Amino acid sequence: MSSATYKTFAIAGLGLVGRPILDALLARNASVVVLTRSPKEDTLPTGGKFATIDFNDVSGIAKVLEEHHVDVLISTVGSEALGQQQMNLADASKQAGVKLFVPSEFGVPTVGRKDGIFGYKTNLIEHLRKIGVPSFCVFNGCFTEGILDLVGYESNKEFNVIGEGTAPISFTAVSDVAGYVAHVLTTQPPKKLENGVVRLEGDRASLADIAAFFKIDVNHVSKITGTMGPTYTFLQHLLDTGAGSAGWDPLSDSEGPEKAGSGNALWEGHQWKRIVDVVKV
Template identity: 45%
Template sequence: MSVYKSFAVIGGGTVGLPVVNALAAKNVAVVLLSRPGSSTKTAPPGVQVVQVDLTDTAAVAAVFKEHKVDVALSTVGRGGVVAQKLLVDAAKLGAVKLFFPSEYGMPTDIVGASTEGPLAAKNHIAAYLKSVNIPSTRVFTGPFIEFIPWLVDYSDGGKFKVVGQGEVQISFTSITDIAGFLAYILTSLPPSELENRVLRLEGERTSLKDLAAQFKTSVERVDSFPGEGGQIKTALHNVIEAGAGSTGWDWAKNAEGTGSNAAGSANALWPGHQWKSIKEVHNL
């Protein structure tokens, strides 16, 4: 049985707001931290929304202390990953017991210290959490099922644009399942099953080529994606082509992990749950 009673979710965006809703449905104390000037968040009854400068360590720590936060879950976007170091400092000052850094994507563990980019930045935050002795939980989900059309520049009647061959297996997980999983484990499992763990989810496993068939279309191979967001899409496709689209990817061995390091191994922590399929999410 969980001993965690109070939760803070940092960021009310793609992942943050669903997590807030899932936790609130468990009738636990939840506070949502958002940046001053950000769009107004519609939170469930009983959830307080606090606008606070997320780069002000003392101010964030004060919110943690006021609400007696046991667990802080960062869901900041790509641009805020590096700044999480300040949130970790705030968690230390606020006596937070467990910190979930913003992962919710492809595996970022065992990336070389000299490696740059978003995957390395996330790994650096995990290392910083360890250095300041705050227990943490990292959750790898693979790409969101809901974002598949964005990932491949798909629109009805179009083709899937793919960098590479599109034949590598990928772990996809829905945002709804991610939020529900977090709410379940945080209100059901003891700290020993969560602290300093890497949890690897997988809603459905498939390749971009086979995925195109589900959408009743075909693959168009491209060298890169142009326009806004093109650089990050191209980078993601290159990571996928290397094998790391699977949540079980082992960067050190350049191969799939096994046992507790296998793709989807953490699904068992939510017994009896039926994970959403790509077909279900996209009404295929």
């Protein structure tokens, strides 16, 4: 890694994308500390380390960040922590002199949106700008691995689609998102990333296109059932408007000037996974 790049990282959240980002950073010999309420040392890969924090204690978090000389804080916290707790991570980053904050985005574009959990994300970016902590946002559309869950495939072996299902959606594999984050944070000069937004796309298709490719019937429904049904119902309604494209501009409700996949270029030569590479039915 060049001396002009970031050296030390903290990750808050080890879920769907947090753990792969940790693995990808460690594979690049980066120094990484995982911020957690309750460390489980046996789950940590070689080279990583845990630091116990209270997500409601800004000064305590800042002390940990200072002790580990953290350059970049990567937040991959879940929806329950997108409000005050992620704000606390931002304020602690300011106190500790963190150079870059990567917020918990990793989904459809949220720039300027104020509805639901998207409002938390917009408020965080506005707060980071106000306190002078540079941010770096990654929009990748939907995770390719979640396609079958999104359409409730396991319930009836059909693509259960709300609306027409013809709107184009950006799909990016989790491993590609994680590898990309690790790559750009350890190879790109800070000035190229500060207050930046990248739009990734591994593949592009509508739900109807995917069903046709796999020769699965489309079952038009009013809602998705199951434990996560309300979440997938909300998401499908959103995707049906076109907002599933990583190039979507929520403020104009249309494709913006920054196209889906425009951010891929920062990982030169990488072969992005297609839907057929990931989804097996």
